[in-house]
Amino acid sequence: MSVPAPSLAPARPPASSPLLEVRDLHAYYGQSHVLHGVNLQVHPGEVVSLIGRNGAGKSTTLKSIMGVLRSRTGQIVFDGQDITRLPSHRIAARGLAWVPEERAILSTLSVRENLELPPARPGGWTTARTYEAFPVLRERGHHPGSKLSGGEQQMLAMVRVLRSGPRLLLLDEPSEGLAPVIVQNIGRIIQELQQEGLSVLLVEQNLNFATRLADRHYVFVDGQIVDEVRRDEVEARRGELLKYLSV
Numbered sequence: 001m002s003v004p005a006p007s008l009a010p011a012r013p014p015a016s017s018p019l020l021e022v023r024d025l026h027a028y029y030g031q032s033h034v035l036h037g038v039n040l041q042v043h044p045g046e047v048v049s050l051i052g053r054n055g056a057g058k059s060t061t062l063k064s065i066m067g068v069l070r071s072r073t074g075q076i077v078f079d080g081q082d083i084t085r086l087p088s089h090r091i092a093a094r095g096l097a098w099v100p101e102e103r104a105i106l107s108t109l110s111v112r113e114n115l116e117l118p119p120a121r122p123g124g125w126t127t128a129r130t131y132e133a134f135p136v137l138r139e140r141g142h143h144p145g146s147k148l149s150g151g152e153q154q155m156l157a158m159v160r161v162l163r164s165g166p167r168l169l170l171l172d173e174p175s176e177g178l179a180p181v182i183v184q185n186i187g188r189i190i191q192e193l194q195q196e197g198l199s200v201l202l203v204e205q206n207l208n209f210a211t212r213l214a215d216r217h218y219v220f221v222d223g224q225i226v227d228e229v230r231r232d233e234v235e236a237r238r239g240e241l242l243k244y245l246s247v
């Protein structure tokens with residue numbers, strides 16, 4: 001997997017106030033208590049990754065932030081406002097966009113219909129930008145969503161949410177199951193988005209992909225964050241990070 005290497009400069013110093021702050025988050029599926037006091041921050045323009053083994057609670061954290069999983073306690077603050085009790089659509093309207101692991105595109109609609117259904121908002125991706133970044137989506141314009149490859153589905157799912165011009169993008173395993181060249185392309189787009197000031201919270205199992213892109217990493221074990229690693233610490237601590245991910 002090769003994403004163009006970003007500069008070797010240390011992680012940018014976080015701005016004084018975080019764009020997203022998650023405080024003492026607990027989450028539940030029925031009787032099952034799966035997040036145990038998660039605290040994390042994402043600063044404006046930062047790319048932050050959540051890494052950890054399967055079942056550690058990373059996706060649940062994204063679902064809790066978006067308000068898709070309602071059975072949770074703690075506080076989620078976005079741009080200084082408490083959004084914990086808002087319904088998901090109002091959370092999205094504040095500028096958070098989530099691409100779930102299953103990529104949530106409309107399988108019976110064509111690529112073009114999938115692209116055009118979400119309303120484009122000021123600052124969001126236009127159709128022209130979409131085709132410039134991912135020309136394959138123009139070529140596949142009339143194909144139904146169900147007939148796309150995994151990579152094409154990931155591109156389409158990302159573009160659908162980028163049309164709304166979000167300020168924070170939540171990506172759940174964007175590299176999962178994709179060919180190296182597609183992973184590289186998606187990595188390049190994430191870097192471009194960061195350069196434009198977008199913040200990204202990225203769930204990843206692919207350590208190479210995560211460490212190339214993210215300024216900071218939170219390590220999840222059994223529903224808790226047990227470690228935090230900055231970009232400039234990654235090389236010295238790569239062995240520990242691999243151990244956290246190994247089964």
Ligand SMILES: Nc1ncnc2c1ncn2[C@@H]1O[C@H](COP(=O)(O)OP(=O)(O)OP(=O)(O)O)[C@@H](O)[C@H]1O
Pocket residue numbers: 029032034052053054055056057058059060061220
């Ligand atoms: N819909 C659900 N109902 C019940 N338990 C769930 C549900 N979704 C996830 N879990 C459980 O919650 C825990 C955290 O899962 P989560 O999906 O957040 O982990 P993850 O770190 O994202 O890993 P993965 O890569 O496997 O998704 C796991 O024990 C999982 O089995």
